[in-house]
Amino acid sequence: MKNQFKKIALLTSGGDAPGMNAVIRSVVRTSVFHKIVPVGVSKGYDGLISGKMVEMNARSVKGIINKGGTILKTARSKDFRSKEGRKKAFETLKNNNIDGLIVIGGDGTFTGGLVFSKEFDFPVIGIPATIDNDIFGTSHTIGFDSATNTVMEAIDKIRDTASSHNRLFFIEVMGRDAGHIALNTGVAAGAEEILIPEEDLGLDRLIQSLKRSQKTGKSSSIVVVAEGDKTGDNVFQLKDYIEKHLPEYDARVAVLGHMQRGGSPTCFDRVLASRLGVKSVESLIEGNNCSMVGLQNNKVTLTPFQKAIKGITKINTELLKVSDIMSI
Ligand code: F6P
Numbered sequence: 171m172k173n174q175f176k177k178i179a180l181l182t183s184g185g186d187a188p189g190m191n192a193v194i195r196s197v198v199r200t201s202v203f204h205k206i207v208p209v210g211v212s213k214g215y216d217g218l219i220s221g222k223m224v225e226m227n228a229r230s231v232k233g234i235i236n237k238g239g240t241i242l243k244t245a246r247s248k249d250f251r252s253k254e255g256r257k258k259a260f261e262t263l264k265n266n267n268i269d270g271l272i273v274i275g276g277d278g279t280f281t282g283g284l285v286f287s288k289e290f291d292f293p294v295i296g297i298p299a300t301i302d303n304d305i306f307g308t309s310h311t312i313g314f315d316s317a318t319n320t321v322m323e324a325i326d327k328i329r330d331t332a333s334s335h336n337r338l339f340f341i342e343v344m345g346r347d348a349g350h351i352a353l354n355t356g357v358a359a360g361a362e363e364i365l366i367p368e369e370d371l372g373l374d375r376l377i378q379s380l381k382r383s384q385k386t387g388k389s390s391s392i393v394v395v396a397e398g399d400k401t402g403d404n405v406f407q408l409k410d411y412i413e414k415h416l417p418e419y420d421a422r423v424a425v426l427g428h429m430q431r432g433g434s435p436t437c438f439d440r441v442l443a444s445r446l447g448v449k450s451v452e453s454l455i456e457g458n459n460c461s462m463v464g465l466q467n468n469k470v471t472l473t474p475f476q477k478a479i480k481g482i483t484k485i486n487t488e489l490l491k492v493s494d495i496m497s498i
Pocket residue numbers: 185276300301302344345346397431
């Protein structure tokens with residue numbers, strides 16, 4: 171593999187996800203392996219604009235594969251949305267003799283990378299890391315597996331108290347636009363109902379389902395609600411509605427929130443992060459640009475940013491069916 175790159179920058183952007191540190195480690199060590207100097211940019215695109223970056227080496231990433239969060243810090247940069255901000259970022263890269271950029275994050279991160287690359291003819295490769303798993307061109311984003319395991323454990327614990335008190339729990343999980351976390355954890359933790367933005371069950375169906383649960387002798391119930399679900403205005407309004415129409419239910423709400431993004435990455439996420447990190451650097455060396463590395467049919471692949479951003483990740487309808495059958 172002939173390598174024309176001397177120095178590349180890497181950054182994490184958007185919401186943090188477990189496994190971001192494992193992927194930083196992989197990008198840094200693969201760069202060093204190919205005699206490229208890796209430069210870690212602090213706080214996503216904001217760090218590119220302000221010039222906050224540091225040269226790294228194989229030892230700078232020791233002891234981080236098991237750590238949650240991101241040692242590079244992250245941000246959703248407002249300034250990078252303006253041409254002026256992106257120009258400053260380009261100047262930082264040029265002044266530091268950096269000839270390639272690896273961006274780790276979700277679709278907002280790739281949209282920024284795409285615009286930047288086209289504007290300044292600068293090579294950019296993306297790595298999908300978000301707990302939401304809502305990126306087209308990869309079966310798994312880094313962080314999804316860890317977050318779903320964290321959520322599943324939290325629901326298991328809530329189940330203990332729900333069954334002790336014969337209660338109905340509405341558990342809100344993350345996923346502003348996507349229901350992958352809700353669907354997978356709902357099945358894994360045996361939820362009676364799963365409410366996701368991709369499918370509008372409606373309040374009537376929820377009422378019918380809860381009535382059926384009572385009739386079949388269930389003493390407690392769990393409804394997993396994705397943050398972006400539109401069945402109610404929000405999870406608290408859903409609870410009030412059900413209590414009004416089914417007063418026999420003693421209902422509670424648990425919003426899991428940002429704890430879902432924290433913690434040590436699972437084995438799956440560490441391996442995925444290591445594989446995608448290697449592929450990202452080697453893709454740059456091979457002359458690719460404006461593309462995202464991903465996992466498809468257990469093979470590492472490349473997908474153009476345009477497709478990764480615009481493509482829709484479909485919900486697994488088989489899982490919906492499985493959930494319906496399991497919750498009789
Ligand atoms: O994009 C990941 C995500 O965790 C979403 O599921 C959630 O809606 C959002 O980030 C929360 O973002 P913030 O950390 O800005 O509150």
